[in-house]
Amino acid sequence: MPRRPDTPDEAAFRAEVRAWLGARAELRDPSRPHRLETEEQHMARCRAWQRTRFEGGYAAITWPSRYGGRDGTAVQELIYREEESRFDVSTGFLYASIALLGPALLMHGTEEQRERVIPPMLRGDVVWCQLFSEPDAGSDLARLATRAERDGDELVVNGQKVWTTGAQFSDRGFLLARTDPDAKKHAGISFMLVDMHDPGVDVRPLPTASREHQFNEVFFTDVRVHIDDVVGGIGSGWTVARTTLANESVMIGTGGPQGEGVADIARMARDRDRLDDPLLLQDLAEAWIDERVVALFGERMTEATLAGRRPDLDGSVMKVFWSDTRHRRMELGARVLGAEALLDAEDAHAHGAWQQRLLSFPLGSIGGGTVEVHRNGIGERVLGLPREPRADRDMTFREVQAHDAKLTGARD
């Protein structure tokens, strides 16, 4: 559903995009069952579509053309996304890694880094993963302990990351590591680009309840990173990470509900003769309103971000609202399907896609920062509520470790 009537220029761009997509992709058909494919097949399909978009000049419409973008406007990007959402195509997790690393490089990278990294990333030739979270550093990311020690023109990385989406398919990763344990915990961190094919990188799968292999643990043993691959300068990684994390919260919820939207649930209810249930109709109407609010808010935020404005706490508001309303929508879908929602087989509804959704939707409230942590941010920075007490706020990382060891000792 378009935002407002297009201007003549926008209408011409929409027509161009529609014709381009129509010549290269099939329209999405909601009655077609969920596609059965392996993760490798899915990834190959996403890479192929990423390349097609790049060749058409639609891989990053607002980015400078010298890096493979189009020098276009935020509205053109929104028009492209609206049109593409009608087609049966996806760039999968490539979309996420590009949306996270690209803006960080555009804002903090050197010219050499942008020219070297962005075009192959937009072409889908080099796939990237995000190496931030660690077993003891998730919500409190600045506690990360992976070390990167200087040796001449190189940094030597040792440590462990966790929950790394798509690491098994990645050629390179953007990593946060501690370069100075004696600096304040946020200040001793650097943001660097690592080679995932290095023999010192060990990627191990972390299967989820839905049996998907989305996450990994990644272990680093003496992996060397040239200082040319440090983004934003040594010790300035937290600033770069904040750009990445702000873009992550904007990205969440702006993709559109494919195959799990209220129209899909209404269709399932109609097919099962459930439309005479007034409570169900009421909940469908409410879910549709929620879906519309998420879509409009997402458009507004995307347009602001693409135009170069910082999303700030709008990303947190979006994350919490998107996550809560998606939860309610998943419950509604399960209510309509009943026991069928629990099936996972070729002859189950949508090839068992709802079982997968029910098992994996809680991840949405965790990835990109948990809803609790986003609520803290809204409470402290929007409503002016008291800040959380933090014993380690002004400590160096070494002092944080000593403090933790004392607490652990006291417990034992």
Ligand SMILES: Cc1cc2nc3c(=O)[nH]c(=O)nc-3n(C[C@H](O)[C@H](O)[C@H](O)COP(=O)(O)OP(=O)(O)OC[C@H]3O[C@@H](n4cnc5c(N)ncnc54)[C@H](O)[C@@H]3O)c2cc1C
């Ligand atoms: C789908 C998905 C994809 C992901 N992909 C990646 C990736 O590619 N790369 C990567 O680096 N990481 C990734 N992550 C990891 C993600 O960033 C972390 O899971 C997240 O930051 C939370 O950290 P944690 O899991 O360590 O939980 P913890 O921080 O240990 O939190 C545990 C619980 O405590 C609560 N809690 C913690 N602190 C507070 C507080 N101050 N106030 C109130 N409650 C609090 C949390 O809300 C949560 O309920 C992904 C996660 C998901 C779910």
